[in-house]
Amino acid sequence: MLIDGKNIWFGPRSFIPFSSHKSENSEQEKQKLLEIWKNLKKGFLSLNKSELNQLSDWFQNLEDSEKCEIIDLLVECEEFKKVTSLTGSGGGLIKDHFRINLSKLNDLAYRNWEKKIPKFSDFFGRNSVLFISRLNGFESKFGKLLDIWIEKEVNKELKNLDPREINKVNGIQIIKTLFSGKKYWGEGCESYKNDENERKIFSECITQSKKTFRDYPSFEGENYFTPEIIDVIKGGYIGEEGEVYSPSKYVIMLGEQYPEEFYGTWKKAEGDTKEILYRGFEDNGSWKGVIDIGCSNVRSSDWFSSFLQIVTKHPIEKIGCWEFYNLLFTKENVPEKRFCLFKLPETKSFIKEISFLDLIKFSTWKKGNSFWTRCSTYEI
Numbered sequence: 031m032l033i034d035g036k037n038i039w040f041g042p043r044s045f046i047p048f049s050s051h052k053s054e055n056s057e058q059e060k061q062k063l064l065e066i067w068k069n070l071k072k073g074f075l076s077l078n079k080s081e082l083n084q085l086s087d088w089f090q091n092l093e094d095s096e097k098c099e100i101i102d103l104l105v106e107c108e109e110f111k112k113v114t115s116l117t118g119s120g121g122g123l124i125k126d127h128f129r130i131n132l133s134k135l136n137d138l139a140y141r142n143w144e145k146k147i148p149k150f151s152d153f154f155g156r157n158s159v160l161f162i163s164r165l166n167g168f169e170s171k172f173g174k175l176l177d178i179w180i181e182k183e184v185n186k187e188l189k190n191l192d193p194r195e196i197n198k199v200n201g202i203q204i205i206k207t208l209f210s211g212k213k214y215w216g217e218g219c220e221s222y223k224n225d226e227n228e229r230k231i232f233s234e235c236i237t238q239s240k241k242t243f244r245d246y247p248s249f250e251g252e253n254y255f256t257p258e259i260i261d262v263i264k265g266g267y268i269g270e271e272g273e274v275y276s277p278s279k280y281v282i283m284l285g286e287q288y289p290e291e292f293y294g295t296w297k298k299a300e301g302d303t304k305e306i307l308y309r310g311f312e313d314n315g316s317w318k319g320v321i322d323i324g325c326s327n328v329r330s331s332d333w334f335s336s337f338l339q340i341v342t343k344h345p346i347e348k349i350g351c352w353e354f355y356n357l358l359f360t361k362e363n364v365p366e367k368r369f370c371l372f373k374l375p376e377t378k379s380f381i382k383e384i385s386f387l388d389l390i391k392f393s394t395w396k397k398g399n400s401f402w403t404r405c406s407t408y409e410i
Contacts, residue, residue: 218261
C-alpha cells in the first residue's frame with residue numbers, strides 16, 4: 031500500500047476531500063437506498079428525453095470501429111466485447127451484445143414509486159435501459175432474487191421488515207458493506223480473536239502476511255506496508271463432505287504461524303464448527319462472516335417459481351443466488367472467495383481504485399481509514 035500524508039504524487043493541493051472534520055454525510059454509503067434513488071430521480075428528470083433518444087440512436091447507428099474508439103477511452107474494446115457477449119468469446123457486432131436506451135431513465139423517474147425502487151429488469155433487459163447479452167435471462171433468475179433483497183432492505187430502512195428476516199443474509203447488504211468500508215458482522219476480528227472456533231475459521235484476523243516490498247520502487251515520503259485486518263467475509267457451503275469454507279493462507283499452531291495445508295481448496299469444518307455453520311446456513315444463509323454460496327436456505331418465493339422448478343430442477347431464486355455469488359466471489363478460485371476489511375493507520379482519507387466487473391476501473395476519494403478488498407491482495 032502506498033501511503034503519503036502530503037499527497038506529493040498529486041502535486042500541490044490546497045484541498046483534500048474529507049480532510050476537514052466538518053465534512054459530514056459526504057459519501058454515498060451513508061445514504062439509504064430510498065435516498066439514493068430519490069437523488070437519482072432528480073438527475074434523470076433533469077435530462078431531456080428527446081436528447082437522450084437522439085444520443086442512444088446516434089451510438090446505436092455507429093460503425094463498430096467508431097464505437098470502439100469511444101469504448102477504448104474507458105476500457106479495451108476487445109475486452110469489452112468478451113465481457114458483454116453471450117459466450118464470452120467476443121464474436122459478432124457490438125450492437126448484437128450491447129445496446130442502450132437512455133430515454134428509459136427519464137421514464138423510470140416519472141413513474142410513481144412511493145416507497146419502492148425500480149427492479150433489476152427496469153435497468154437490464156431487451157426493453158430496458160441497458161441490454162447486455164451476457165446478462166440475458168438474469169432478470170428472471172439473478173434479477174428476481176435481487177429484487178427480493180432490495181425490497182427487504184427497503185423495508186428494513188422503513189422498519190417494516192419481519193423480525194424473522196433481519197438476520198438472514200442479503201446480497202444488497204453485502205454490496206453496501208463492501209463499498210462502505212464498515213464492518214460486516216458485529217465487532218469483526220475483535221470478537222473472532224477471543225473464540226477458539228472463530229479463530230480457526232477467521233485465521234486472517236490473527237496471522238501476518240509474508241509479502242515483501244523490496245522490489246517495489248520507492249519515492250521520498252512513501253511507505254509500503256500491509257494494513258491491519260479488522261473483519262472478514264468469506265464463502266462456504268454445505269457439500270457431500272459436510273460444511274466447508276475458504277481458509278486463510280496461514281494458521282497459528284502452538285503459537286507459531288504455518289502455511290495452511292488446505293489453502294487453495296475448501297476446508298472442512300471440524301468439531302463444534304460443523305453444527306454452527308450448518309445451522310447458520312440453513313436458518314440465515316450465513317454464519318457471521320461466512321456466507322453460504324450454496325444458497326441452502328433459498329426457496330421459491332411464489333407459485334410461478336415453484337411451477338418453473340419442474341423444468342429448472344431448482345428454484346429460479348436459488349439459481350439467481352448462485353449467479354450472484356459467482357459474480358461476487360469469482361466462480362472457481364477458492365482463495366479469491368474471501369474479502370478482508372483493512373485498516374490504515376494515521377489516515378483520514380485515501381484514494382481507492384474500484385473495479386466494475388473486472389472491466390472498468392476508476393479511482394475515488396474515500397473518507398475514513400478502512401477499505402474492503404480481496405484478502406489475497408496482501409497474500410493473506
